[in-house]
Amino acid sequence: MFKRKSKTQKPIKLHTFKSYYLDKHNLVLLYKKGRGVNVEYARFKFVLFLAIGFFVVAILLSTMATTGHAADNDLPLNIGDDMSQSVDDLLNGLDLSHLEDILKQMTEQQRNLFGGSSFLERIRATINGSIGIDFGSFVDFIFYLLGVSVVGFLPLLAMMIAISLTYNIMSQIKGKFASESTDRIIYFACVSAITVLLLTTTGMMIVEVSQTIGTVRSLATSVFPILLTVMTGIGATSSAAVYQPSVAIFSVTLIELVTLVAVPVFIMSFVFNIVGNLSPNIKLDHLGKFFNSGANWLMGTMFFLFLAFLSLQGVTASVFDGISIRTAKFAISRYIPIIGGYLSEGFNLVMAGGVLIKNAVGLSTIILLFASVLPLIINLVAFSLILKFGAAIIQPMGDSNIPNILSGVGKQVSIMAVVVVALLFLFFIFLLLIISTGNLMI
Amino acid sequence: MQGLSLWISSILAVAIIGVIADLILSGNRMHKFVRGIFGVVMLFVISAPLPSLICSGFKWDFDWGGSVEIDQGWLDQVQKKQMKILEDGTVQLLARNGIDKAKVTIQGTVDNLIVNITQVTVNLLDAVINNNNPHIDIKEVVLEIVTSGLNVDQSIVVIILGS
Numbered sequence: 001m002f003k004r005k006s007k008t009q010k011p012i013k014l015h016t017f018k019s020y021y022l023d024k025h026n027l028v029l030l031y032k033k034g035r036g037v038n039v040e041y042a043r044f045k046f047v048l049f050l051a052i053g054f055f056v057v058a059i060l061l062s063t064m065a066t067t068g069h070a071a072d073n074d075l076p077l078n079i080g081d082d083m084s085q086s087v088d089d090l091l092n093g094l095d096l097s098h099l100e101d102i103l104k105q106m107t108e109q110q111r112n113l114f115g116g117s118s119f120l121e122r123i124r125a126t127i128n129g130s131i132g133i134d135f136g137s138f139v140d141f142i143f144y145l146l147g148v149s150v151v152g153f154l155p156l157l158a159m160m161i162a163i164s165l166t167y168n169i170m171s172q173i174k175g176k177f178a179s180e181s182t183d184r185i186i187y188f189a190c191v192s193a194i195t196v197l198l199l200t201t202t203g204m205m206i207v208e209v210s211q212t213i214g215t216v217r218s219l220a221t222s223v224f225p226i227l228l229t230v231m232t233g234i235g236a237t238s239s240a241a242v243y244q245p246s247v248a249i250f251s252v253t254l255i256e257l258v259t260l261v262a263v264p265v266f267i268m269s270f271v272f273n274i275v276g277n278l279s280p281n282i283k284l285d286h287l288g289k290f291f292n293s294g295a296n297w298l299m300g301t302m303f304f305l306f307l308a309f310l311s312l313q314g315v316t317a318s319v320f321d322g323i324s325i326r327t328a329k330f331a332i333s334r335y336i337p338i339i340g341g342y343l344s345e346g347f348n349l350v351m352a353g354g355v356l357i358k359n360a361v362g363l364s365t366i367i368l369l370f371a372s373v374l375p376l377i378i379n380l381v382a383f384s385l386i387l388k389f390g391a392a393i394i395q396p397m398g399d400s401n402i403p404n405i406l407s408g409v410g411k412q413v414s415i416m417a418v419v420v421v422a423l424l425f426l427f428f429i430f431l432l433l434i435i436s437t438g439n440l441m442i
Numbered sequence: 443m444q445g446l447s448l449w450i451s452s453i454l455a456v457a458i459i460g461v462i463a464d465l466i467l468s469g470n471r472m473h474k475f476v477r478g479i480f481g482v483v484m485l486f487v488i489s490a491p492l493p494s495l496i497c498s499g500f501k502w503d504f505d506w507g508g509s510v511e512i513d514q515g516w517l518d519q520v521q522k523k524q525m526k527i528l529e530d531g532t533v534q535l536l537a538r539n540g541i542d543k544a545k546v547t548i549q550g551t552v553d554n555l556i557v558n559i560t561q562v563t564v565n566l567l568d569a570v571i572n573n574n575n576p577h578i579d580i581k582e583v584v585l586e587i588v589t590s591g592l593n594v595d596q597s598i599v600v601i602i603l604g605s
Contacts, residue, residue: 086523093519229513233520235554240512247510260447268454275461284457291450328555336557338591339531346527347555350520 086353087127094230094357096120098222102215103368110371113141119364126360133367145375149382156201157390163193164394164402171398187401194402195274198387198409202270205383206263209416212376213259216423219372220251223365227358227434234354235325236438242317243434246310250430255423257302262419265295266412273408277401292415303422307429314433321438325351355439362435366428373424380417384410449491456480456487524552528592532562535591541584542570548592559594565602 099119103111115133116122167190171183224247231240272288332347333340387410391403460480467473525548532546545565551558564584571580581601588599 089523090516090520093516095513095516225510225513228510229516232512233517237554244510261450264447264450264454268450268457271454271458275457287453287457291453325555332555332557336591336593339535342531342534343528343557346531347524347552350523350527354520 083349083353086350087356090233090350090353090357091120091123091127094226094361096123096226098218099226099365099368102218102222102372105215106371107375109141109144110375113138113371113374114364114367119368122364122367123357123360126363127356131363142374142378145378146382149379150386153201153383153386156197157386159197160194160390160402160406161393163190163197164397164399166190167402168397168399191277191402191405194405198274198405201383202409202413205380205413205416206267208376208379209263209420210259212373212420213255213423215372216369216427217251217255219365219369220247220255220427223361223431224251226361227431230354230358230361231434231438234351234358234438235328236318236321238320238324239314239317239434239437242313243310243437246306246313246430249306250426254302254306254426257299258419258423261295262299262416265291266416266419269412269415270409273412274405277405277408292412296415299419299422303426307426310430310433314437318437358438359435362431366431369424369427369431373420377417377420377424380413380420384413384417386410387413445491449487452487452490453484456484460484521552524557525550528552528557528559532564532588532591536564536569536584536587539583539587540572541566541580541587542572544569544584546588559592559598561598561600562588562592562594563600563602564588567602 096119103114103117103119106114111117113133114122115125167186170186224243228240228244228247231237231243269288269292272284276283276285276288329344329347332344336343387406391406391410394406395403460477460483463476463480464473467476529546529548532548533544536542536544536546545568547563547565548559549561549563551560566580566584581603584601585596585599588594589596
């Protein structure tokens, strides 16, 4: 990897601390006085990593914000107007009714984050170069949701603290007047009251999780047919064929995995945690841990395998499509000798319109996805934090079982939040892969 | 998947029943026996799927199938646009060769940019011929332009001339 500077090759100074030169295909780093090779190599790796990161981000951003560039040529096509007309025609032909329905079911705040109450208008705005969302407003939205959630959970926290305080005061003042059984009854009553409160709130959270997963499923089943149709239309048929079974796996198997495995395991762990602290005779915490661990491994493995296969197949198919399209363009200009060039450019125009639509639909779906799932994630995080905070406050009062219950439930809620985040991440990556597919064909 | 969910739910149900029994029978002589029975039942419920899994060779009933419906109408629209470009190109080709305002209709398919033309109809009813030579055979000229321009056989080209 590291070679000494050759006399015939001129080094290119890149930074003050290092230099390199290009030896045919290899980047050759040079030694620097007082610096070890490992330091240079580590720096190189770091810089390379940063460069790759920036490159990937730049590519993704460019694919998202593609606004249509047409090369100057002597064709009698009015590129600007034709492009706009072509995009409009193609856009109007898409069936976006399901996505519009999903958007209608959202709250005002979610629609504000999305940037409007019409999916079609959002796509048009994206095509015209208006992403419509910035980091500041996004963070504002998150903090707004966090504030609303925390305030919403404060009464629950106050009641739990009040019950624990009552139990501790009663335990202190009863002295030797009350029997052991009376003490147990008081304890049982207090824990039952806290359990009822937790059950009610957790039940609501589970309903919210199920609803959001349902929204994610609807979003997946609505948007992927559109994206795959557009991909087929722009000539990325191999990629569309590769992604087609992946869409089915994502929107059926993986989402069902969350609904039918992660949620029941969450309920199970929740119940075992409370039961384990309610009765000293029955300990089911290890069973709960086993199921938690099993569900985590199952979900983690499935998600990882899915992503790995999706990425590998997607990249391969994308390259294949690129070559196919270039070959077809070459064939057009050769097979149709006189107007072949005109045709090739004209087809390019239609494909560019399709790519713009695909990217805009993908980007709008990503924003819609975040707007749908973020409130739930923040709610879950806030609930978990409130429970852990409650456990931290109650613990110094003396009793250890109630803090254990709260802490345990808080941990379970965190795991649930992680599962939802993983699902969101999977969907996000899937959309990014589709957005980045087919862009290099025009 | 449904089976997995059912299994988890059954373990949960047994655990809840066991806890309720434990709380009710607390201090009773039957308490120890109930706990023992509960443990055995729990063991059976947990290991219930194992025989069927072993028999099936650990094959899961995940549904990997399913299909995504592609919007054929939209693809037809894209194809129409591409055919329109082909028609416009032919019209412009004719115009460059002195035949203005000809109407060209092309039938065929464009699949992954591979053009397959089945019929070309050139309507010259409203056409304006800007050619100084009055003795040219317009049909022959158009046929030549279209067949060479689109690289198609003469047999699929239909030319509509005025009376």
